[in-house]
Amino acid sequence: GSSPCCETFTGTAHWSEDYLDCGGTKQSPVNVDAAQAIFSPDLRPIQLSGYSLPANKLLKLKNNGHTVVLELPESLALTGGYAQQYRAVQLHLHWGSPSGPGSEHTVNGRRFAAEIHVVHYNTKYDSFTEAMVHPDGLAVLGAFLEVGHGENQYYHEIIKHLPEIQEVGQETLVPGFNIAGLLPANLKFYFHYNGSLTTPPCYQTVKWTIFNQTMLLSHRQVCQGNELLAGSLPASPCNWYRCPVPVICSSCGSQRR
Numbered sequence: 001g002s003s004p005c006c007e008t009f010t011g012t013a014h015w016s017e018d019y020l021d022c023g024g025t026k027q028s029p030v031n032v033d034a035a036q037a038i039f040s041p042d043l044r045p046i047q048l049s050g051y052s053l054p055a056n057k058l059l060k061l062k063n064n065g066h067t068v069v070l071e072l073p074e075s076l077a078l079t080g081g082y083a084q085q086y087r088a089v090q091l092h093l094h095w096g097s098p099s100g101p102g103s104e105h106t107v108n109g110r111r112f113a114a115e116i117h118v119v120h121y122n123t124k125y126d127s128f129t130e131a132m133v134h135p136d137g138l139a140v141l142g143a144f145l146e147v148g149h150g151e152n153q154y155y156h157e158i159i160k161h162l163p164e165i166q167e168v169g170q171e172t173l174v175p176g177f178n179i180a181g182l183l184p185a186n187l188k189f190y191f192h193y194n195g196s197l198t199t200p201p202c203y204q205t206v207k208w209t210i211f212n213q214t215m216l217l218s219h220r221q222v223c224q225g226n227e228l229l230a231g232s233l234p235a236s237p238c239n240w241y242r243c244p245v246p247v248i249c250s251s252c253g254s255q256r257r
């Protein structure tokens with residue numbers, strides 16, 4: 001197993017001292033036990049509308065110190081799979097690091113190289129910040145990223161800009177593209193549960209959709225994602241060689257400045 005320093009590396013136990021909901025009973029992420037999942041015919045395929053953006057629509061991409069966030073226009077809407085309409089706010093990625101793979105959810109205990117979250121809010125509320133505090137306020141679509149053979153052209157649209165936002169707080173503009181390409185082609189098979197934001201304030205107001213089909217990226221693309229925040233992670237007592245390193249980035253050849 002990994003050395004003890006790797007477990008203490010990102011302790012979240014202290015969050016609930018400052019944010020009450022972080023100590024709640026419906027906290028995300030969770031491990032999905034596929035054997036205990038119940039098939040529900042009421043759950044309809046997820047339908048996306050307005051996800052294909054023209055290149056002249058520029059989107060802000062920001063390194064906020066925890067992840068890379070792509071701000072999304074409200075013209076992107078969830079029109080199927082949820083009882084109410086939700087509109088997009090932002091998407092962000094949970095990348096791996098030397099202490100382990102980056103997905104937040106696990107399936108049968110399996111952790112994936114990375115995970116994308118597309119965050120939406122319920123349009124019955126006036127704004128995202130208003131929706132964020134209501135149990136049906138947020139809908140987050142999640143998909144797992146794995147290392148496959150070829151380069152993923154849709155993820156390339158984001159990854160190619162990462163060198164421009166290596167420092168915390170930096171942001172850049174990304175030309176629009178088909179955001180649906182970042183999610184699986186098959187939107188019919190997914191796990192659905194009521195949970196929370198996975199970061200403070202941990203509000204228990206997220207209706208989660210975790211797709212069954214995974215996204216395949218090249219080894220180099222996953223390395224580039226992992227290395228984005230490596231420079232801004234808190235100094236770790238770990239020595240990298242002592243932590244389980246699922247994706248060896250030394251072979252990437254992408255030098256970090």
Ligand SMILES: NS(=O)(=O)c1c(F)c(F)c(SCCc2ccc(C(=O)O)cc2)c(F)c1NC1CCCCCCC1
Pocket residue numbers: 064066067069089090092117119140196197198199200201
């Ligand atoms: N998985 S998740 O959706 O809970 C999530 C995380 F796990 C996250 F880790 C994050 S980033 C950490 C929180 C954060 C930090 C800085 C800024 C900023 O400078 O703008 C913003 C947020 C992160 F941004 C999100 N998504 C956010 C939740 C934080 C508050 C509302 C903003 C939209 C969704």
Ligand SMILES: [Zn+2]
Pocket residue numbers: 092094117198
């Ligand atoms: Zn997230």
